[in-house]
Amino acid sequence: MTTPLLELSGLTKAYPGVVANSEVSFDIARGEVHALLGENGAGKSTLVKTIYGLVQPDTGQMRLDGKPFAPPEPRAARASGVAMVFQHFSLFDAMNVAENVALGMEEPPALNRLAQQIREVSNAYGLPLDPDRIVGDLSAGERQRVEIVRCLLQEPRLLIMDEPTSVLTPQEVNILFETLRKLRAEGVSILYISHKLEEIRTICDQATILRHGKVVGKCDPKTTAARDMAEQMVGATLSTPSRAGGRTGEVVLELTGLSAPAPRAFGTALRDIDLELRAGEVLGIGGVAGNGQDELAMALSGEMATAPGMIRFKGREIGREGVTARRHMGLLCAPEERMGHAAAPDMSLTENALLTAGPREDLVRHGFLRWGRAKGFAEKVIERFDVRTPGPGTAARALSGGNLQKFVIGREIMQRPEVLVVNQPTWGVDAAAAATIRQALLDLAEAGAALIVISQDLDELMEISDRFAALNGGTLSAPRPAQGLGIDEIGMMLGGAHDMAPAHGES
Amino acid sequence: MSNIDPILLLSAIIIVSTPILLAAIGELVVERAGVLNLGVEGMMITGAVCGFVVATLSGSPWLGFAGAALGGALLSMIFGILTQLFLSNQVATGLALTLFGLGLSALLGQGYIGVKGPAVPDLYLPLLRDIPVLGPILFRHDIIVYLALAIVLGVWIFLNRTRAGRVLRAVGENHDAAHALGYKVVRVRLMAIAFGGACAGLGGAYLSLVRVPQWTEGMTAGAGWIALAIVVFASWRPGRLVLGAWLFGGATALQLALQASGGVQIPIEYLQMAPYLATILVLVILRAGRAPGSLGRPFHASS
Missing domain, CATH: 3.40.50.300 (P-loop containing nucleotide triphosphate hydrolases)
Structure with missing residues (x-):
C-alpha cells in the first residue's frame, strides 16, 4: 500500500x-x-x-x-x-x-x-x-x-x-x-x-x-x-441482562379484535389484533418499521381511541379511556420519539417528569403543581438510571440521546406500572445505556409488571422477551415463546407481505 | 357612483399600491431568508422623511429616493445587528424598530411640515401613452412605478432562477442545514434585511414625494403593516404579492373615489376601513402557503 x-x-x-x-x-x-x-x-x-x-x-x-x-x-x-x-x-x-x-x-x-x-x-x-x-x-x-x-x-x-x-x-x-x-x-x-x-x-x-x-x-x-x-x-466490562425468569400471573391486558383505521396519512390500519398479556411477562413485538408499531402503541397508550371492548385492562373495558385515565389505572406507555413526543425539548427534566408522572406520583394537587415533589421524583429517576446531567433543572434538549432515553424510560418505570408499553426503548442509545435500560425493564417484569416491548432490534427482543410476536401490515402474529425461536422462524413471522425492495436487482 | 371615471380609478390603483408593493417585496425577501422583521412601518416612515428631506435640500427627487433607500437600509441594520449578532428576539426588536422609526422620522421632519418638495415627472413613453384606455392606466406613471414592478420581477428571477437566490431560500428554510453545508447564514440574512430596509424606504419616499406629496408625521398610516400582511397572503411568492398589493390599492382607490363622488351616504370612517377589511378578508379566505421553515427562529453557529 x-x-x-x-x-x-x-x-x-x-x-x-x-x-x-x-x-x-x-x-x-x-x-x-x-x-x-x-x-x-x-x-x-x-x-x-x-x-x-x-x-x-x-x-x-x-x-x-x-x-x-x-x-x-x-x-x-x-x-x-x-x-x-x-x-x-x-x-x-x-x-x-x-x-x-x-x-x-x-x-x-x-x-x-x-x-x-x-x-x-x-x-x-x-x-x-x-x-x-x-x-x-x-x-x-x-x-x-x-x-x-x-x-x-x-x-x-x-x-x-x-x-x-x-x-x-x-x-x-x-x-x-x-x-x-x-x-x-x-x-x-x-x-x-x-x-x-x-x-x-x-x-x-x-x-x-x-x-x-x-x-x-x-x-x-x-x-x-x-x-x-x-x-x-x-471502558468497563458489560453485563448481559439477566433475570431469574418465567413465573407469570393473571391476565392483565387483553386485546380482542383490536382494529383501528390509520390515524394519519401514510399510517397503517390495525387489523383484528388478539392478545393476552400476563403479569410478569415480557412480550416482544418485532416487525419492519411502518407495519403498525406506532399505531399499536397509540391505541394502547390512549392517544387513539378504539371501541371500548377491544382493549381490556384487568377485565375492564378501556378502549375509550384517555391517556391520563389509563395512567391512573397503571397502564403506562413510553413512545418512540424522545424529542417532542416522550419529552418536551425546551422544558426542564422536572417539568418533563410532571408531564407524565403527575397522576400516579401525586405531583398535582387541586390543580396546582407540587414542584418540590416533582423535583424529588426527577432526581430519583436521574439517580437510579444514571442520567448524566447537571441536575433536574436542565432542559431535555441539552441531554444526549442516550441520557434522555434513560430518563424517559426511567420516568415510566419509577411510576410502578402494572403494564408498561415501550416503543424502541434503546433506539440510538449506546451500548452501556442500552444494557441499563434492558436490565431495568427485566427487573420491572421480575417485580410483577407486564411489559410490551416494541422494537426493530431483533437481538434486543430475543434477549429480553418471554414471548415474541410480529406486526405485519397492521396484523399481529400469534405470540410464540422466544426461547429457542430460530432466525428462520422469525423471518417467516416478519415476512409475508413485504417485498424486500430489490433496489439492487437491476444494476 | 356614476361620476367615478374607471380609467382614473384604475390608474389610481397602480399609484396607491406602489408604496405597499415596494415595502412588501423587500419584506418578502427578508422572510424568505428566515427573518421576521416587523419594523416595516418604521423603515417606511424613515424612508419617507429621508427621501423628502434629501429631495428638498438637493432639489432632485432621484437623490431623494436614493436617500430614502439608504435611510431605510441603515435603520434596518439596527434590527439586523440586534437580531443576527446579538440574537435578540425578532418580534420584539421589530416592534421596537417601528416605534423608533416613527419617533425618529418626526424628529428629522421638523421644519419640513407644509414644505413643498420637488415634483416627480411622469416617465414619457411615446406611442404607448397614446393607446386608448391602456395608455392612461398603465403608461403615464413616474419611473418608480415601473421600478417597483421591475424589482418584483427581479426578485422572482433571483429566488427561482439564480444560485444566490437558492442559497437565500435554503437559509430561510433550514438554517442549521445551510450552515452545515458551509453557507454564511448571518451574512445572507444581513444582506436580505438591508434589502428589505431599502425597499421599505423607497416605498415610504413614494408616499412623501409622489402620492401626497409632502411630509406629515405618521403619514404611512399603517401601510407597513398592510405590506407585512400581504407577504403572508401572497404565500411568500412574488407573483401573488403584486395581486395582493393591487387588491389593497384597489380598495383604497375605490373608497377615495367614493368619498370624492359623495354618492354614498355612509360615514366616511366605514369607507376608510374598507381596504383593511377587504385585505384581511382575502387573507383569511385564501389559505396561506407554508412559511419558510426557519422564519423568526434565532440562529447561532454553535451546534
Whole structure:
C-alpha cells in the first residue's frame, strides 16, 4: 500500500469545560471502510467536523494524499474530495430533490441537467430517486438517499457517514451496505461512524475506537468480537441482562379484535389484533418499521381511541379511556420519539417528569403543581438510571440521546406500572445505556409488571422477551415463546407481505 | 357612483399600491431568508422623511429616493445587528424598530411640515401613452412605478432562477442545514434585511414625494403593516404579492373615489376601513402557503 488517503496526527480540540478530542491520530487507507466507534459524547462528531472543515483543531495536523490538509470551511473540504452525510439530515423540506442536491455542490449544473445526473447516479448505485419530488414528502430512507447522491455527484474520495443507519429499516440498511460496497470497490474511502457493532462487523475493514476524546484502541472488526469492541468503547466490562425468569400471573391486558383505521396519512390500519398479556411477562413485538408499531402503541397508550371492548385492562373495558385515565389505572406507555413526543425539548427534566408522572406520583394537587415533589421524583429517576446531567433543572434538549432515553424510560418505570408499553426503548442509545435500560425493564417484569416491548432490534427482543410476536401490515402474529425461536422462524413471522425492495436487482 | 371615471380609478390603483408593493417585496425577501422583521412601518416612515428631506435640500427627487433607500437600509441594520449578532428576539426588536422609526422620522421632519418638495415627472413613453384606455392606466406613471414592478420581477428571477437566490431560500428554510453545508447564514440574512430596509424606504419616499406629496408625521398610516400582511397572503411568492398589493390599492382607490363622488351616504370612517377589511378578508379566505421553515427562529453557529 502507498500513502494512506487521510492521515490524522495529534488532533486536539477543546471547548470550554470539555476536551472533545485529545491527540487523536489514525490513518484511513484508500478504498477502505473505516469505522469510528465510540459512545455518545466520545468526540466522534467533533472529529468528523474537523475533517469536514466545520471545526478548526487547536493543535495537530491532517494530511490528504500526503499533502497538508486544513480545510477552513466545508467548501474547501468538498473541493478536496471530502463529502459528508449528516446524522441529522442537512436537507431543505420545501425544496425538491434536485435543488437540495444543487445546494450541496460547488458548481451545480442547470437544474434539468442535474436532474438527469441524479437519475443516472442514483440508479447506478441502487438508490433510485425522483429529482422532482419535494423533500418534505420523502421517507427517512429516501431523504438519506438524497444526501448520499449529493455526495456521490461530486465524486468524493472520502465519504463520511455519521450514524447513517439510525433512521433506516433493515431493508434500507441492506441497500445502503450494497452501495457502500460498490463505492469501496471503486476505491472510495468511507469513514463510518456508528455504535452499532454488528453493522460495523458487517461492513467495515478497520475500526478506531474513541473514548472521552482519545483513541483507546484499533482493531479489525471482522475478527474482533462485538463484545470486546463494546467493552473498549465503554471502558468497563458489560453485563448481559439477566433475570431469574418465567413465573407469570393473571391476565392483565387483553386485546380482542383490536382494529383501528390509520390515524394519519401514510399510517397503517390495525387489523383484528388478539392478545393476552400476563403479569410478569415480557412480550416482544418485532416487525419492519411502518407495519403498525406506532399505531399499536397509540391505541394502547390512549392517544387513539378504539371501541371500548377491544382493549381490556384487568377485565375492564378501556378502549375509550384517555391517556391520563389509563395512567391512573397503571397502564403506562413510553413512545418512540424522545424529542417532542416522550419529552418536551425546551422544558426542564422536572417539568418533563410532571408531564407524565403527575397522576400516579401525586405531583398535582387541586390543580396546582407540587414542584418540590416533582423535583424529588426527577432526581430519583436521574439517580437510579444514571442520567448524566447537571441536575433536574436542565432542559431535555441539552441531554444526549442516550441520557434522555434513560430518563424517559426511567420516568415510566419509577411510576410502578402494572403494564408498561415501550416503543424502541434503546433506539440510538449506546451500548452501556442500552444494557441499563434492558436490565431495568427485566427487573420491572421480575417485580410483577407486564411489559410490551416494541422494537426493530431483533437481538434486543430475543434477549429480553418471554414471548415474541410480529406486526405485519397492521396484523399481529400469534405470540410464540422466544426461547429457542430460530432466525428462520422469525423471518417467516416478519415476512409475508413485504417485498424486500430489490433496489439492487437491476444494476 | 356614476361620476367615478374607471380609467382614473384604475390608474389610481397602480399609484396607491406602489408604496405597499415596494415595502412588501423587500419584506418578502427578508422572510424568505428566515427573518421576521416587523419594523416595516418604521423603515417606511424613515424612508419617507429621508427621501423628502434629501429631495428638498438637493432639489432632485432621484437623490431623494436614493436617500430614502439608504435611510431605510441603515435603520434596518439596527434590527439586523440586534437580531443576527446579538440574537435578540425578532418580534420584539421589530416592534421596537417601528416605534423608533416613527419617533425618529418626526424628529428629522421638523421644519419640513407644509414644505413643498420637488415634483416627480411622469416617465414619457411615446406611442404607448397614446393607446386608448391602456395608455392612461398603465403608461403615464413616474419611473418608480415601473421600478417597483421591475424589482418584483427581479426578485422572482433571483429566488427561482439564480444560485444566490437558492442559497437565500435554503437559509430561510433550514438554517442549521445551510450552515452545515458551509453557507454564511448571518451574512445572507444581513444582506436580505438591508434589502428589505431599502425597499421599505423607497416605498415610504413614494408616499412623501409622489402620492401626497409632502411630509406629515405618521403619514404611512399603517401601510407597513398592510405590506407585512400581504407577504403572508401572497404565500411568500412574488407573483401573488403584486395581486395582493393591487387588491389593497384597489380598495383604497375605490373608497377615495367614493368619498370624492359623495354618492354614498355612509360615514366616511366605514369607507376608510374598507381596504383593511377587504385585505384581511382575502387573507383569511385564501389559505396561506407554508412559511419558510426557519422564519423568526434565532440562529447561532454553535451546534
